[in-house]
Amino acid sequence: MWRFIGFRVLQSIPVLLVVITVTFFLVRMAPGGPFSSEKAVIPEVKAALEAQYRLNLPMFEQYTAYLGDLAQGDLGPSFKYPGRSVNELIAAGFPVTAELGFYALLVAITIGGIAGVVASLRPNSAQDYIPMSVAMIGICVPSLLMGPILILIFGIYLEWLPVSGWGDMPGDKILPAITLGSTYAAYIARLGRAGMLEVMSQDYIRTARAKGLPEWQVVTRHALRGGMIPVVAFLGPAFAGLLSGSFVVETIFQIPGLGRIYVQAAFNRDYTVILGATVFLATLIVVFNLLSDILAAWMNPRLRSQYGGH
Amino acid sequence: MRSSASRFLLPVIAVLSLLACGGGESNVAQGNREGILHVGNGTEPQGLDPHVVTGIPESNIVRALFEGLAVKNPYTLESEPGVAQSWDISEDGLTITFHLNPEAKWSNGDLMTAQDYVWSWQRALNPAMGNQYAYMLYPVKNAEAFATGKLDDFAEVGVKALDKHTLQVKLNARTPYFIQLMDHHSAYAVHRPTIEKFGKSTDRFTRWTRAENIVGNGAFRLKEWLLNRRIVVEKSDTYWDRDKVKLNGIEFHPVENISSEERMFRVGQLHYSYSIPLDKIPVYRAMEDSPYVSAPYLGTYFYLLNTNKPPLDDVRVRQALSLAIDRKLLNDSVLHGTNVPAYSITPPGTLGYQPPIVFDYDVTRARQLLAEAGYPDGTGWPGLELIYNTSESHLKIAVALQQMWKDALNIDVTLANQEWKVYLDSVDQMNFQMARRGWIGDYVDPNNFLDLFLCNGGNNNTGFCDPVYDDMILQQAPQAKSREERYAIFKAAETRLMEQMPIIPIYTYTSNHLVHPSVRGKPSNLMDYVNYKYLSLDSDWQAEQ
Numbered sequence: 001m002w003r004f005i006g007f008r009v010l011q012s013i014p015v016l017l018v019v020i021t022v023t024f025f026l027v028r029m030a031p032g033g034p035f036s037s038e039k040a041v042i043p044e045v046k047a048a049l050e051a052q053y054r055l056n057l058p059m060f061e062q063y064t065a066y067l068g069d070l071a072q073g074d075l076g077p078s079f080k081y082p083g084r085s086v087n088e089l090i091a092a093g094f095p096v097t098a099e100l101g102f103y104a105l106l107v108a109i110t111i112g113g114i115a116g117v118v119a120s121l122r123p124n125s126a127q128d129y130i131p132m133s134v135a136m137i138g139i140c141v142p143s144l145l146m147g148p149i150l151i152l153i154f155g156i157y158l159e160w161l162p163v164s165g166w167g168d169m170p171g172d173k174i175l176p177a178i179t180l181g182s183t184y185a186a187y188i189a190r191l192g193r194a195g196m197l198e199v200m201s202q203d204y205i206r207t208a209r210a211k212g213l214p215e216w217q218v219v220t221r222h223a224l225r226g227g228m229i230p231v232v233a234f235l236g237p238a239f240a241g242l243l244s245g246s247f248v249v250e251t252i253f254q255i256p257g258l259g260r261i262y263v264q265a266a267f268n269r270d271y272t273v274i275l276g277a278t279v280f281l282a283t284l285i286v287v288f289n290l291l292s293d294i295l296a297a298w299m300n301p302r303l304r305s306q307y308g309g310h
Numbered sequence: 311m312r313s314s315a316s317r318f319l320l321p322v323i324a325v326l327s328l329l330a331c332g333g334g335e336s337n338v339a340q341g342n343r344e345g346i347l348h349v350g351n352g353t354e355p356q357g358l359d360p361h362v363v364t365g366i367p368e369s370n371i372v373r374a375l376f377e378g379l380a381v382k383n384p385y386t387l388e389s390e391p392g393v394a395q396s397w398d399i400s401e402d403g404l405t406i407t408f409h410l411n412p413e414a415k416w417s418n419g420d421l422m423t424a425q426d427y428v429w430s431w432q433r434a435l436n437p438a439m440g441n442q443y444a445y446m447l448y449p450v451k452n453a454e455a456f457a458t459g460k461l462d463d464f465a466e467v468g469v470k471a472l473d474k475h476t477l478q479v480k481l482n483a484r485t486p487y488f489i490q491l492m493d494h495h496s497a498y499a500v501h502r503p504t505i506e507k508f509g510k511s512t513d514r515f516t517r518w519t520r521a522e523n524i525v526g527n528g529a530f531r532l533k534e535w536l537l538n539r540r541i542v543v544e545k546s547d548t549y550w551d552r553d554k555v556k557l558n559g560i561e562f563h564p565v566e567n568i569s570s571e572e573r574m575f576r577v578g579q580l581h582y583s584y585s586i587p588l589d590k591i592p593v594y595r596a597m598e599d600s601p602y603v604s605a606p607y608l609g610t611y612f613y614l615l616n617t618n619k620p621p622l623d624d625v626r627v628r629q630a631l632s633l634a635i636d637r638k639l640l641n642d643s644v645l646h647g648t649n650v651p652a653y654s655i656t657p658p659g660t661l662g663y664q665p666p667i668v669f670d671y672d673v674t675r676a677r678q679l680l681a682e683a684g685y686p687d688g689t690g691w692p693g694l695e696l697i698y699n700t701s702e703s704h705l706k707i708a709v710a711l712q713q714m715w716k717d718a719l720n721i722d723v724t725l726a727n728q729e730w731k732v733y734l735d736s737v738d739q740m741n742f743q744m745a746r747r748g749w750i751g752d753y754v755d756p757n758n759f760l761d762l763f764l765c766n767g768g769n770n771n772t773g774f775c776d777p778v779y780d781d782m783i784l785q786q787a788p789q790a791k792s793r794e795e796r797y798a799i800f801k802a803a804e805t806r807l808m809e810q811m812p813i814i815p816i817y818t819y820t821s822n823h824l825v826h827p828s829v830r831g832k833p834s835n836l837m838d839y840v841n842y843k844y845l846s847l848d849s850d851w852q853a854e855q
Contacts, residue, residue: 030731030732031731031735032731032732035440036731037442037734039364039768039769041768044458044459045441045442045444046440048439048440049514051438052440052513052514080356082357082359082362082514083359083518083519083520084515089537092537092538093537148569148573155573155577156573156576156577162577162579163570163574163577164570164573164579251566252570254563254565254574256536256537256538256539257538260566261538267729267731268731269731
């Protein structure tokens with residue numbers, strides 16, 4: 001097991017380095033710079049701005065300087081928001097996005113897990129088709145549409161929930177969590193159903209039934225652990241996806257998360273913020289993939305033995 | 311799994327049960343009672359340093375935290391006393407003496423002095439500062455030379471503290487709008503000890519503007535600044551005119567998404583909105599006692615024509631394109647009648663100035679001009695590309711004009727949308743044939759629009775260059791003895807400009823807001839300018855009428 005983890009950690013270092021390097025040069029190749037604006041910027045002003053942010057140095061020197069700062073955990077100053085460091089922007093936005101992602105994942109697992117298991121118990125019956133069709137809607141309706149619809153119903157017509165905000169009013173976290181979670185609920189339902197169906201046809205399930213266990217015990221005690229492996233494998237990337245993909249939901253609901261900062265940075269050509277957020281998210285994605293691999297290995301003995309020992 | 315499922319469900323149920331008491335009081339109802347104004351303010355401000363910021367959301371906040379030598383009356387836009395209680399203008403118009411209000415204080419209690427302005431203007435103009443609005447102070451003698459690094463000694467710049475409360479400013483030329491510029495954040499004074507405590511005076515990225523550090527001189531002081539969430543200011547007890555300030559505080563909400571903002575307004579989270587989605591305008595306009603408020607705005611929407619590139623190097627083609635546009639139809643259909651058709655670059659009524667109308671919608675004449683240019687009924691037309699920054703409304707307008715040109719002149723115009731920064735780059739490099747453009751005035755004066763098209767104007771971007779035009783704007787207009795004479799020169803210059811047609815004016819902007827009926831003292835004006843001192847909230851206004 002340790003060899004497996006060690007191997008995967010080592011693997012991730014070149015991955016991150018490639019991400020940093022590619023992002024660093026790609027953002028600088030994009031037309032327009034951080035200081036271009038609708039009103040012409042006089043050359044003297046532009047030069048002064050570039051000097052304040054080291055943009056006057058040769059590209060390679062900028063790159064090595066950036067790597068040097070990065071090694072010390074310093075992601076540099078934001079270009080768009082003078083007075084704010086990238087570390088500060090991430091520190092302000094990430095906890096919010098993570099919290100939103102966590103709630104969304106809860107919603108997704110609850111709805112998706114239940115739907116998937118229920119559907120798998122009686123395949124190709126109404127009990128299968130109805131939850132799966134509902135799950136399909138979750139995939140098909142983008143949050144861009146789902147959010148405003150939920151707001152209209154629960155926020156404006158029924159006046160049950162706030163239409164925006166995060167932690168300012170009671171209940172303002174519910175609609176964003178549902179909006180963001182619903183897409184993933186659908187995936188989880190489908191993965192869960194497929195995993196469960198496969199497991200339920202295995203010999204050891206037949207053995208469990210032969211022992212005379214009630215069906216619900218067969219499902220909860222024996223089938224779930226194996227049946228949920230595809231779901232668990234999906235959770236790592238899903239959480240990473242929730243973190244980096246919450247921009248739309250954050251915008252609709254006025255949530256001060258990292259997604260908004262990240263996407264705005266790309267529009268603003270805020271080089272340091274784009275890079276910093278990319279490095280940060282890439283690291284997280286690597287970590288989550290690693291965690292979900294470890295979890296999957298723990299749940300599936302065959303995978304474990306592949307890397308020898310435990 | 312059953313037990314773990316219920317472990318997941320429990321918090322969800324717990325939170326849902328909170329909803330019963332979730333209704334609560336709206337921001338507006340609570341704000342009316344406590345005198346707190348809730349403002350939709352577009353984007354998160356890039357900062358709050360008056361010498362760094364450039365945008366409208368920023369200036370809305372900065373104007374609450376700082377005050378210029380003079381401010382504007384929101385009803386008339388005429389200047390009135392700010393930090394300066396009065397000012398004298400010399401006979402030749404070249405020397406202005408400001409008399410500072412001895413009561414004017416910084417928010418930490420320090421007295422404001424004329425020396426504060428000398429130091430602050432040096433900072434604002436310092437090339438190392440990278441202040442994109444430094445040019446607002448260019449009417450001051452030698453300011454431009456200092457700001458562009460041609461002059462190192464700030465003592466030669468025309469600003470001097472005669473004594474503690476007297477500031478003397480020398481100008482390059484008579485500048486009738488100079489007092490107005492004092493209300494722009496680039497001309498504000500900043501608190502030297504605070505800035506120097508957190509870094510070099512010209513550093514853009516220090517922490518001096520944070521809520522715990524900032525010292526200002528405005529009617530309000532910064533209480534809380536939560537990134538992408540809200541900025542809260544409270545009434546300042548050191549402000550010289552504090553007795554006139556009726557609000558106890560303002561909350562600025564950075565709402566980027568205008569649809570979200572409209573929903574927030576609808577449920578009473580905002581007193582007034584930054585903007586309004588175009589599609590919602592007809593709905594709001596049809597309402598009784600509508601909160602929708604629209605007023606002419608000091609800005610023009612137009613297309614830049616690259617006069618260096620064929621076929622637009624031919625003035626007849628430029629004129630044909632402009633004459634073939636039915637601006638009234640465009641405004642009534644695509645724009646829901648929200649704007650005003652424009653036939654010139656300067657918005658009508660810019661402090662009494664009426665721009666010339668050199669042309670009108672005239673398809674016959676447009677066809678004739680195109681034929682004279684060598685493309686009768688569109689034959690031999692080499693094609694033309696219009697670029698615009700990606701946006702639904704720019705697209706709609708472009709498609710409508712594309713069709714008008716096809717119908718009237720039988721010519722094809724292709725559309726190309728570009729992402730904002732790519733588009734800025736294309737415009738700056740003049741890497742286009744025709745490009746969408748908007749210009750919002752920094753101050754109310756025709757000069758602010760007409761000097762765009764000077765030969766070396768940084769925002770000219772058309773290749774248009776007419777020495778006679780330059781002479782009128784730079785030499786003749788400043789020498790004018792009266793407003794009438796000056797406006798006559800501007801009118802003649804603008805006539806020349808529109809005959810050459812390096813731009814196609816399309817419409818004059820309007821400001822569009824949703825304003826809650828409890829808001830008082832926020833008149834519409836050409837600059838969409840709010841003076842928070844005049845603003846109040848009707849505490850008797852009932853939320854559930």
